[in-house]
Amino acid sequence: MAEKRVLSIQSHVVHGYVGNKCATFPLQVLGFDVDTINSVQLCNHTGYKHVKGQRMNDSELEEVFSGLVLNDLHGLYSHLLTGYIGTPEFLRKITDVVKTLKKANPKVVYFCDPVMGDNGRFYVPESFVEIYRDELIPLADIVSPNQFEAELLSGKKIVTEKDAWDVLDWFHQHGVKIAVISSTSVRGPDNLLAFLSELLPEESKPRRSTLLMPKIGSVNFTGTGDLFAALFLAHTNANSNASVALEKTVASLQAIIRNTSNRLPPVSQSGEKPGFVHRELRIVQSKKDIEDPEVLIKASAHS
């Protein structure tokens, strides 16, 4: 069996970097073979004024996946990574994919990034919440929701740090071994605080840590959550302590965001912020920062 081979089911965009477009290169740079199934093929991400393209349906997923099974290729994966999905039926069908991969290789790691939205806004149908909560999360080994997604799934608002730990415990109660909330606003508008909780074999309490990041720039970037998931997958595979993986993930991410932010055109005289086309993550140009992240921000252990 290949040790590092990911089946990645996410979006494809022709222009720009979200979904598989931003997961593949970093995973390859970090030594993974990446086999992609494109849940959608869109001209660009959903923030742009026009969004055109195709969404794969559940029977199309079943068909392409059945070919992998017929050729006995489905046992080759060390990891399954799922992110942006276009339709509820497709999302439900992923449960069959997880179960089939786990049957062929009980050690396969299912990394579920429950992509649903950000800052209070959905970019998928709201019925996704129930499907993730009841069908996908119970099969997942690692999850990486943002604050909005973590709140939707657990049904609990994150206002204080205690709320975040309760939410992470909710994921553990649903069978998840490593749960990370990639960013929260509990430390105010200028900072992002990530929360990580990891169940250890033969330990009754999870190992917990936080990581505080200063917010870079005054605009939001798209694809950062997808990039976070890909990097964290690679670094948890290479490090037995998930907080080390979090430090490396954030080190690469911050460098990529800085490389992107440094090249943004100035805010126009009328106060208009740079459009999405200028904010596409500079992933290819940041290869060194992916290969060899310089950890500038350490995680803090939380007892």
Ligand SMILES: Nc1ncnc2c1ncn2[C@@H]1O[C@H](COP(=O)(O)OP(=O)(O)O)[C@@H](O)[C@H]1O
């Ligand atoms: N403005 C920013 N400044 C610094 N880091 C950022 C910024 N936006 C995103 N990030 C980084 O990207 C990661 C994922 O972002 P997040 O907003 O949590 O995900 P999503 O894109 O799914 O909403 C964060 O953990 C953080 O490291």
Ligand SMILES: Cc1ncc(COP(=O)(O)O)c(CN)c1O
């Ligand atoms: C097609 C597509 N894929 C993935 C994403 C997820 O991006 P992010 O990592 O910022 O959550 C988006 C965000 N709108 C999207 O439009």
